[in-house]
Amino acid sequence: MRAFAELLDRLSLTASRNAKLVLLRDHFANAPDPDRGWALAALTGDLVFDAAKPAFIRKAVEARMDPVLFGWSYDYVGDLAETVALVWPARPGANREPELSEVVDALRGASRAEVQRLIEGWLDALDATGRWALLKLMTGGLRIGVSARLAKTAVAAVGPVEVSEVEEVWHALAPPYDDLFAWLEGRSARPTADAPGRFRPVMLAQAIDEAVDFGKLDPADYAAEWKWDGIRVQAVSEGGVRRLYTRTGDDISRTFPDVIEALDFDGALDGELLVLREDGMASFADLQQRLNRKSVTDKMLADFPAGIRAYDLLSDGGQDTRALPFAQRRGRLEAFVGALKTSRIDLSPIQPFATWEELAAQRRQPPPGDPALAEGLMLKRWDSVYEAGRPKGPWFKWKRDPFLIDAVLMYAQRGHGKRSSFYSDYTFGVWSEAVDGSRVLTPVGKAYFGFTDEELKEIDKYVRDHTVDRYGPVRAVRADVRQGLVFEVAFEGLQRSTRHKSGVAMRFPRISRIRWDKPAGEADELATLERMLAQMEGR
Amino acid sequence: MIRPEALLCPRPEGLYCAPGDFFVDPVRPVTRAVVTHGHADHARAGHGTVIATPQTLAIMAERYGADFAGSVQPVPYGQSVGRDGVDVTLVPAGHVLGSAQAVVAWKGLTMVVSGDYKRRRDPTCPPFEPVPCDVFISEATFGLPVFRHPDDGHEIAKLLRSVQQFPERSHLVGAYALGKAQRIIALLREAGWDRTIYVHGALDRLNHLYEKHGVALGPLAPATSTTKQDFAGQIIIAPPGALADRWSRRFPDPVLAFASGWMQVRARARQRGVELPLVISDHADWDELTATVDELRPGELWITHGREEALLRWAQLHDIKARALALVGYEDETED
Numbered sequence: 061m062r063a064f065a066e067l068l069d070r071l072s073l074t075a076s077r078n079a080k081l082v083l084l085r086d087h088f089a090n091a092p093d094p095d096r097g098w099a100l101a102a103l104t105g106d107l108v109f110d111a112a113k114p115a116f117i118r119k120a121v122e123a124r125m126d127p128v129l130f131g132w133s134y135d136y137v138g139d140l141a142e143t144v145a146l147v148w149p150a151r152p153g154a155n156r157e158p159e160l161s162e163v164v165d166a167l168r169g170a171s172r173a174e175v176q177r178l179i180e181g182w183l184d185a186l187d188a189t190g191r192w193a194l195l196k197l198m199t200g201g202l203r204i205g206v207s208a209r210l211a212k213t214a215v216a217a218v219g220p221v222e223v224s225e226v227e228e229v230w231h232a233l234a235p236p237y238d239d240l241f242a243w244l245e246g247r248s249a250r251p252t253a254d255a256p257g258r259f260r261p262v263m264l265a266q267a268i269d270e271a272v273d274f275g276k277l278d279p280a281d282y283a284a285e286w287k288w289d290g291i292r293v294q295a296v297s298e299g300g301v302r303r304l305y306t307r308t309g310d311d312i313s314r315t316f317p318d319v320i321e322a323l324d325f326d327g328a329l330d331g332e333l334l335v336l337r338e339d340g341m342a343s344f345a346d347l348q349q350r351l352n353r354k355s356v357t358d359k360m361l362a363d364f365p366a367g368i369r370a371y372d373l374l375s376d377g378g379q380d381t382r383a384l385p386f387a388q389r390r391g392r393l394e395a396f397v398g399a400l401k402t403s404r405i406d407l408s409p410i411q412p413f414a415t416w417e418e419l420a421a422q423r424r425q426p427p428p429g430d431p432a433l434a435e436g437l438m439l440k441r442w443d444s445v446y447e448a449g450r451p452k453g454p455w456f457k458w459k460r461d462p463f464l465i466d467a468v469l470m471y472a473q474r475g476h477g478k479r480s481s482f483y484s485d486y487t488f489g490v491w492s493e494a495v496d497g498s499r500v501l502t503p504v505g506k507a508y509f510g511f512t513d514e515e516l517k518e519i520d521k522y523v524r525d526h527t528v529d530r531y532g533p534v535r536a537v538r539a540d541v542r543q544g545l546v547f548e549v550a551f552e553g554l555q556r557s558t559r560h561k562s563g564v565a566m567r568f569p570r571i572s573r574i575r576w577d578k579p580a581g582e583a584d585e586l587a588t589l590e591r592m593l594a595q596m597e598g599r
Numbered sequence: 600m601i602r603p604e605a606l607l608c609p610r611p612e613g614l615y616c617a618p619g620d621f622f623v624d625p626v627r628p629v630t631r632a633v634v635t636h637g638h639a640d641h642a643r644a645g646h647g648t649v650i651a652t653p654q655t656l657a658i659m660a661e662r663y664g665a666d667f668a669g670s671v672q673p674v675p676y677g678q679s680v681g682r683d684g685v686d687v688t689l690v691p692a693g694h695v696l697g698s699a700q701a702v703v704a705w706k707g708l709t710m711v712v713s714g715d716y717k718r719r720r721d722p723t724c725p726p727f728e729p730v731p732c733d734v735f736i737s738e739a740t741f742g743l744p745v746f747r748h749p750d751d752g753h754e755i756a757k758l759l760r761s762v763q764q765f766p767e768r769s770h771l772v773g774a775y776a777l778g779k780a781q782r783i784i785a786l787l788r789e790a791g792w793d794r795t796i797y798v799h800g801a802l803d804r805l806n807h808l809y810e811k812h813g814v815a816l817g818p819l820a821p822a823t824s825t826t827k828q829d830f831a832g833q834i835i836i837a838p839p840g841a842l843a844d845r846w847s848r849r850f851p852d853p854v855l856a857f858a859s860g861w862m863q864v865r866a867r868a869r870q871r872g873v874e875l876p877l878v879i880s881d882h883a884d885w886d887e888l889t890a891t892v893d894e895l896r897p898g899e900l901w902i903t904h905g906r907e908e909a910l911l912r913w914a915q916l917h918d919i920k921a922r923a924l925a926l927v928g929y930e931d932e933t934e935d
């Protein structure tokens with residue numbers, strides 16, 4: 061338990077992805093079986109307990125100490141698990157510290173009453189970090205900024221093998237993954253990956269560099285498709301097992317029973333999950349209504365009907381098609397989708413074109429209908445096999461040009477890691493009219509990339525020289541009509557948002573240019589964003 | 600028996616002893632001051648006469664210049680000075696080099712002004728000595744049950760493991776210039792780290808002073824050299840303020856560590872962007888505060904500064920008469 065607890069402790073304060081990978085990889089390489097497997101399960105979300113509810117933990121600690129002192133402590137720390145871990149008045153004579161696997165075994169086997177007695181014993185035996193990790197593990201939600209994908213990437217590094225290889229076998233494995241570690245360490249053969257309904261690692265596209273790539277590419281070698289604004293999914297139906305996965309292999313079948321019901325085939329489809337209505341696809345905001353939901357209501361299913369726009373076929377009637385060239389897979393995909401009797405799965409059309417110029421014109425001015433809502437285009441080589449990862453050359457994404465707006469820097473926050481001595485996270489705003497008729501800035505977004513190291517130094521200096529207030533790591537920067545720093549902000553789209561004061565939320569904002577020359581008073585108005593939003597919604 | 604308030608009472612300048620006519624750790628210039636230790640909030644320049652341990656006087660002279668007071672009266676540990684029937688004895692407090700409790704005795708009444716103290720071993724100063732007394736006057740910087748500092752050896756091991764795990768990065772440790780920095784260095788040496796430790800220029804003079812007083816710190820070098828890559832795999836110690844300062848940019852992708860009792864609480868570490876919190880404090884934690892009061896069982900407990908409400912509550916639950924003095928001007932282990 062100690063090694064796992066110290067890992068979680070470090071991860072909870074580590075911002076850099078690389079540093080997280082090092083911490084995780086070292087743990088997976090050094091911790092014994094089966095502890096490391098349980099750690100992996102906890103990090104990938106495959107280990108969930110409901111034995112210890114926060115109310116029980118609070119009662120247990122208040123039975124041991126003055127509730128007033130506990131209350132003050134909780135007020136100060138603000139997190140129940142952390143508070144209890146710190147204040148826990150351990151009774152002497154506790155057993156040795158439990159191993160993670162002991163805790164897991166006990167929690168899986170024991171009744172609720174037994175579990176509560178066990179937990180108190182463990183809390184007595186562990187130190188504060190161990191108690192914190194135990195309570196986080198038991199009450200669910202480690203919330204330490206590690207995705208399942210990152211954990212799998214770190215495990216792959218133990219081999220090392222490609223993460224796609226781990227993903228390929230993942231759904232044939234179960235915690236504590238002894239066979240996975242045995243394979244990674246060369247002690248046994250690769251675990252069998254042909255479990256029905258399993259996930260296949262996906263193929264990703266590179267962003268195209270217009271200036272460099274088009275000169276070298278022959279348009280006759282490539283198919284073009286629209287890049288749909290939903291989420292990439294894989295729909296598998298084999299031997300009676302039906303699954304819907306995200307592109308990183310997370311199983312989201314339970315959130316989309318309507319889609320699962322429509323998987324009346326034998327094969328594996330690669331496509332885009334969208335809200336599909338009779339008059340075409342809906343915006344991403346509609347799809348968001350369906351994402352990350354624990355329970356699915358009938359009303360939600362009726363109001364936001366989900367479906368798949370298919371663009372590749374990975375398995376067809378038991379045959380793995382991934383080694384076929386795209387042209388052949390496409391032919392089979394068209395026949396496959398054509399034979400389905402559901403309106404929830406349709407085909408992503410191929411956009412014909414003869415020259416790159418012609419395609420560029422279509423990208424600028426998409427034909428009416430669904431393509432007008434697309435994020436851009438995808439280019440796929442007709443002869444490309446389906447290869448996991450992001451190989452260079454066979455597939456490109458060619459995004460629509462971003463939207464641009466001029467906004468004024470309002471707050472700057474210190475960054476992490478390499479950037480901890482820099483004010484590198486910026487909140488910016490645009491002008492709107494206050495009740496009294498004066499012009500005020502309303503924050504509309506936050507960005508922390510898009511500038512060079514040299515520019516970062518200059519902005520940092522500007523922030524330090526123009527600070528008007530400080531709140532912990534945040535500085536308020538002077539921003540009024542006479543003085544302020546203007547950023548040209550690029551973003552991919554806008555959505556209505558009740559959580560934002562401005563009423564709009566930007567998708568993927570970043571700093572595209574620093575307008576040292578532009579007077580703050582000439583930055584954009586909120587009304588401009590509202591007009592852009594109306595246009596996007598109107599399409 | 601005389602009332603304790605007749606011997607010591609809080610005034611805006613600090614705790615005042617009327618029969619002996621002196622203040623303890625006054626925050627403003629006074630005629631006579633007993634100074635418990637060299638931290639800036641306890642030891643200020645500009646007093647008429649300063650009574651303190653020789654080490655504390657040396658620290659004050661280093662910080663403020665030789666003329667920091669009209670005159671000085673060095674009192675080594677265990678020795679007393681008397682005036683008008685009031686005896687003041689300085690006894691180790693275990694806080695930093697030279698730190699002392701002031702034991703004030705008058706007409707059979709003994710009051711202990713403990714200053715800042717801790718109960719753990721510290722390789723840079725002698726340990727706290729408990730003195731039986733009628734009134735124990737304590738700080739309460741970490742006076743909340745959440746503050747329970749782990750073993751410092753464990754925290755140092757955490758730092759060294761991180762250095763091993765991230766050999767291409769430097770480890771930048773924020774530590775207060777007086778006491779904490781030297782303790783961290785000494786603890787690293789005990790843990791077997793014999794490489795050069797790089798230090799921020801603001802620590803130089805106090806490091807020398809510690810060495811002159813017999814605290815060996817091993818090979819040190821200024822953290823000012825030429826190329827960035829020099830510091831990969833190295834440990835650098837700097838005052839906390841320098842961590843977020845432009846000064847820190849000379850190090851390659853540093854792991855920011857911070858040695859402080861406040862690092863016990865994750866939100867505080869996160870707020871400062873600290874990646875590796877080291878819970879090492881020169882103050883008594885909750886368990887040490889309560890155990891000390893329990894051990895001494897004074898007739899009264901007075902609390903000078905810090906989180907007094909929780910300690911008052913604890914005293915009340917344990918039938919110990921207690922009062923909060925709410926002295927202002929003492930800022931312990933604060934950030935920046």
Ligand SMILES: [Zn+2]
Pocket residue numbers: 636638641694715931
């Ligand atoms: Zn102090």
Ligand SMILES: [Zn+2]
Pocket residue numbers: 638640641715929930931
């Ligand atoms: Zn103090």
